[in-house]
Amino acid sequence: MESNPMMKTSITKILENNRICENIFEMVAASDIKPLPGQFYMIKGLNGDYLLPRPISVHDYQDGKIRLLYRVSGHGTNQISRMKADDEVQILGPLGNGFDVESLNGKIAIIGGGIGIAPLLYLVKNIETQKPDVYLGYKDDTFCADRFRPYCKELTVVTEDGSTGQKGYVTDFVNISDYDIVITCGPDIMMEKILRECGEKNIEVYASLEKRMACGVGACLGCIVNTKDGNKRVCKDGPVFSGRDLTV
Amino acid sequence: MESNPMMKTSITKILENNRICENIFEMVAASDIKPLPGQFYMIKGLNGDYLLPRPISVHDYQDGKIRLLYRVSGHGTNQISRMKADDEVQILGPLGNGFDVESLNGKIAIIGGGIGIAPLLYLVKNIETQKPDVYLGYKDDTFCADRFRPYCKELTVVTEDGSTGQKGYVTDFVNISDYDIVITCGPDIMMEKILRECGEKNIEVYASLEKRMACGVGACLGCIVNTKDGNKRVCKDGPVFSGRDLTV
Amino acid sequence: MANLKVEFLGKVFKNPIVAASGTFGFGEEYNEIYDVGLLGGISSKGLTLNSKQGNEGIRLWETPMGLMNSIGLQNPGLESFISREINIMKQYKTNLIANLGGNTLDDYLNGVLLLNDSDVDIIELNISCPNIKAGGMAFGIKADIAYATVKAVRGICGKPLMVKLSPNAESISEMAAACEEAGAEALSLINTINAMAIDIYAKKPVFNNYYAGLSGPAVKPIALRMVHQAAKAVMIPICGMGGISSARDAIEFIMAGASIVQVGTANFVKTDICLDIIRDMEEFLHSQGIRDINEIIGII
Amino acid sequence: MANLKVEFLGKVFKNPIVAASGTFGFGEEYNEIYDVGLLGGISSKGLTLNSKQGNEGIRLWETPMGLMNSIGLQNPGLESFISREINIMKQYKTNLIANLGGNTLDDYLNGVLLLNDSDVDIIELNISCPNIKAGGMAFGIKADIAYATVKAVRGICGKPLMVKLSPNAESISEMAAACEEAGAEALSLINTINAMAIDIYAKKPVFNNYYAGLSGPAVKPIALRMVHQAAKAVMIPICGMGGISSARDAIEFIMAGASIVQVGTANFVKTDICLDIIRDMEEFLHSQGIRDINEIIGII
Ligand SMILES: Cc1cc2nc3c(=O)[nH]c(=O)nc-3n(C[C@H](O)[C@H](O)[C@H](O)COP(=O)(O)OP(=O)(O)OC[C@H]3O[C@@H](n4cnc5c(N)ncnc54)[C@H](O)[C@@H]3O)c2cc1C
Ligand SMILES: Cc1cc2nc3c(=O)[nH]c(=O)nc-3n(C[C@H](O)[C@H](O)[C@H](O)COP(=O)(O)OP(=O)(O)OC[C@H]3O[C@@H](n4cnc5c(N)ncnc54)[C@H](O)[C@@H]3O)c2cc1C
Ligand SMILES: Cc1cc2nc3c(=O)[nH]c(=O)nc-3n(C[C@H](O)[C@H](O)[C@H](O)COP(=O)(O)O)c2cc1C
Ligand SMILES: Cc1cc2nc3c(=O)[nH]c(=O)nc-3n(C[C@H](O)[C@H](O)[C@H](O)COP(=O)(O)O)c2cc1C
Ligand code: FES
Numbered sequence A, B: 001m002e003s004n005p006m007m008k009t010s011i012t013k014i015l016e017n018n019r020i021c022e023n024i025f026e027m028v029a030a031s032d033i034k035p036l037p038g039q040f041y042m043i044k045g046l047n048g049d050y051l052l053p054r055p056i057s058v059h060d061y062q063d064g065k066i067r068l069l070y071r072v073s074g075h076g077t078n079q080i081s082r083m084k085a086d087d088e089v090q091i092l093g094p095l096g097n098g099f100d101v102e103s104l105n106g107k108i109a110i111i112g113g114g115i116g117i118a119p120l121l122y123l124v125k126n127i128e129t130q131k132p133d134v135y136l137g138y139k140d141d142t143f144c145a146d147r148f149r150p151y152c153k154e155l156t157v158v159t160e161d162g163s164t165g166q167k168g169y170v171t172d173f174v175n176i177s178d179y180d181i182v183i184t185c186g187p188d189i190m191m192e193k194i195l196r197e198c199g200e201k202n203i204e205v206y207a208s209l210e211k212r213m214a215c216g217v218g219a220c221l222g223c224i225v226n227t228k229d230g231n232k233r234v235c236k237d238g239p240v241f242s243g244r245d246l247t248v
Numbered sequence C, D: 001m002a003n004l005k006v007e008f009l010g011k012v013f014k015n016p017i018v019a020a021s022g023t024f025g026f027g028e029e030y031n032e033i034y035d036v037g038l039l040g041g042i043s044s045k046g047l048t049l050n051s052k053q054g055n056e057g058i059r060l061w062e063t064p065m066g067l068m069n070s071i072g073l074q075n076p077g078l079e080s081f082i083s084r085e086i087n088i089m090k091q092y093k094t095n096l097i098a099n100l101g102g103n104t105l106d107d108y109l110n111g112v113l114l115l116n117d118s119d120v121d122i123i124e125l126n127i128s129c130p131n132i133k134a135g136g137m138a139f140g141i142k143a144d145i146a147y148a149t150v151k152a153v154r155g156i157c158g159k160p161l162m163v164k165l166s167p168n169a170e171s172i173s174e175m176a177a178a179c180e181e182a183g184a185e186a187l188s189l190i191n192t193i194n195a196m197a198i199d200i201y202a203k204k205p206v207f208n209n210y211y212a213g214l215s216g217p218a219v220k221p222i223a224l225r226m227v228h229q230a231a232k233a234v235m236i237p238i239c240g241m242g243g244i245s246s247a248r249d250a251i252e253f254i255m256a257g258a259s260i261v262q263v264g265t266a267n268f269v270k271t272d273i274c275l276d277i278i279r280d281m282e283e284f285l286h287s288q289g290i291r292d293i294n295e296i297i298g299i300i
């Protein structure tokens, strides 16, 4: 898991910025550095009335274009969602360690919850050894699930209200013991459950974590997570952590 | 000069926001209150990273639509200029006293300088007794001069660099003594010169003044101008002042 | 419907939102836009014994999410206030707070004597105006000077007395405690924070007085901390302010210990913002199952 | 080409822009993005005698054009610094400022003794960290305590000594004068301003320590005023900071009396903003016909 071969701040014009559903949006912008799955960018519109860039994961990358899938969850993402093609955006990245895809061998389960599915598409597309099983949990709207289908062995979609796919919590539909490796991104409560279960069953597990960030590059020590090896920076030492290291 | 029959804050979608030349823009928005010539609005985009609304004069009004002609002169107007049709804008107004067009009788000279021409179009269109002579001074680009032609007896365009019309300062091309009333809006230095000359020659003169504003409605006392009658508020007692009252 | 009604200094405030001194004139101009009687109260423009023309030069300067002002207490003077402006304010069905400034102890004492016989509901003693060169400021900085001033005023004051603290005080906690001990029945804070701007092209300070007072959203986190400190230091009720621009902000101040709040600079950002704040506060309380705003005053 | 070179505490700064303590780590991370040797200097993350894990809970909170932080001086400790981080920093061709924090006088003294033998260019004595519960803060608030601390440190300090002031000091002028008298050779200010945020849904303060330090553009007008006050109160040179995000801001601080400036929070807004600031400062000087930045230091 060596990180950041290269990164930079660039100011570029947005190519697309579309609403996917309710409050999920997708931005497309040019970037000449190929990211690793699980890496992220610090994003800021040039005219927003918020101070700090917002961390958003790479959802997909192709032909020099990054795709960012994001949820409007507050003031900053709201303003980002109002930008239009040709508006200028400031992008720093790719940042963080990302997944070490080459080390992922065996039967893999990928479990995403809500907007936590964002970083998982590009990961799934880059797992070369064996197609993983993908479990996606949503509250109601099942955005972007179809994008995963071509790259997974089995795709299980779960909604809390049962409007699409299975009804319930996504974690109820995964048999953890069937897998060699589990990878998860989603709400804390979901990830904690999975980390705990994998810990008990001694199954390799990776989680992509979220913390409030300022610098995004490892300098400010604002995004700390406690690990068995002391404080780690989510932006620099993560966002991907092995369950072995986490103290959950 | 009785003021503000009505005013209100409204949030409305921009109908148009076009570049006229270099850094002059024109915004069109709906407003159901008919303004008086010389009145102004406090304008703010809903997503700008500046705090206070910006005062902008009514440039024209027709069929429930106000036109605002403005120059990008700093951070706020820059952001306003980047807004597009359908973006939301907050508009408070019409504000201020405006010109008392009914009292304007006799031979009238209207002298505008730079973006100071903005409030003069709607004024010229509303002078009913006698078409005025209009003098417009520019640095180089002579924006919107043609709009005045149908409403004036004579139109004199002056540029500092001589690229269009006469070359020099607009004040050099007006024979103040020819007029009963002089009306001016433009850079302080231009207005001061005109006020002084009219004072000496005892000619009725009105100037539309600019001051930094916060409330725009007369409450904060931030936009004071010294008059013979003590402090007056440009936003409420002005922006139009009679040369008789000013201390220049 | 959650209850927004609060009792403060024996007066009923129909809601905790008060228009802040100096940002709302005497209510007249804003009343052209909406019914200012819908507010919990209005604090008048800062008044002085004699009328004042205020400061020369630039009076306003915008900063990142803040506003600097150097009005210098321009006001019609107490006599005019009592014969004219007070009658305008009294038409609005809301609490009338007279904000009283001064340069000397005598200014304050004479001012209070005039207000005693008037129709104001509360006197807000402004010991903190940063925009007057001589004197004015010191009252708000040193706790012992403040103590002496408030004590003397209290002695002759026939109205409920609220003392307005300056964020430039050496110590907000000590200042708050000193004012309480001297007889203040309530505290309001914060006034504007001393600040500076320079015109780098002219190589001159923007304001004739060099420094001016900073207000607006930029100062909110500082104001909130000070309100919390003051609330912990005293038993008397507190009127909190500084950068409040939303119901969320107002609720933060109330949780930090304010019984009522004032909204200043935000009125400039959106003229009728106080009505938005009142509506959204009620909605917040309702959504959180809080039946009465009094339940959350000072819960932190 | 205008000259940006400044001498400060006997060191040559190729330009007046220094990365601020705590916002730039030890330069390593930013050096992946641009050559940090282009800066006038780097102030290290705040160091303490022993390593510290810092504070639990939320450490960052955004405010209108500001940032609150409660990092709590997480750092590897002075021994690690001297054996490891200092060597990384020394690779960059720029001035190395060691920012030293502490809870007790002994912490400071022992820290200085270790740094005396190291390769740092300047010691920045941080008597102002607001994020440590016990002790730390008081040093920066009361002028007499600061005086005693600085005096003791000065007695054993073998490096140029710059003392970093807190905006929470009772009086910036008195604090500045006290530090000068105690032997500080330069002052830096401001550190972050004590502030608060409340999570109104959880009905809890956002930060475990209740208060945290506010920085960024929101505080600039206050910081500028304090730098001006300090500059008027002392003869020693000043390193100004607080919200600087543009060349215009930097020039304001320099005109107000700072010889060099630090840029903190703005690095987060745009990673390479310091380079923009340096470029734009030079352009400003050039456009105004100012040949040497030294001509405008403290001209207001
Ligand atoms: C490494 C990483 C990758 C992420 N990838 C994605 C993604 O691909 N798609 C997506 O929709 N979201 C993603 N997030 C979450 C996203 O950053 C937050 O939703 C966003 O910052 C919220 O900003 P706001 O202005 O809408 O909310 P506000 O609440 O207004 O933000 C206030 C401050 O808190 C921070 N903040 C608030 N919530 C979060 C959060 N959950 N995580 C981190 N900071 C937060 C903001 O960045 C900002 O500084 C990611 C977060 C991290 C740390
Ligand atoms: C009554 C009135 C009518 C006006 N009508 C027009 C018009 O029709 N078209 C037009 O282009 N301009 C007009 N102006 C000037 C316009 O308001 C300013 O150019 C604008 O506010 C500058 O904002 P900014 O953000 O671009 O500049 P900044 O310098 O970034 O603004 C900083 C602050 O200073 C204030 N400010 C700066 N310059 C001026 C100024 N000249 N007058 C008032 N406030 C200023 C801003 O409002 C803001 O609060 C008018 C001004 C007034 C007072
Ligand atoms: C333009 C202006 C004028 C003010 N005048 C006064 C005043 O006369 N008396 C006073 O006590 N406070 C005065 N203040 C301070 C406000 O009442 C309030 O304490 C401060 O602005 C902080 O609140 P805010 O951030 O909501 O504006 C004034 C503030 C502004 C912006
Ligand atoms: C995340 C963060 C960490 C900080 N850590 C320190 C520190 O360790 N020591 C110190 O003296 N100042 C520290 N500061 C204060 C800054 O050095 C600076 O004084 C302050 O942020 C004001 O400058 P700015 O507005 O440019 O950020 C820190 C500031 C931030 C934002
Ligand atoms: S965000 Fe600064 S260290 Fe992670």
Ligand code: FES
Binding pocket: B212, B213, B214, B215, B216, B217, B218, B219, B220, B221, B222, B223, B224, B233, B234, B235, B236
């Ligand atoms: S802008 Fe407030 S009185 Fe004119």
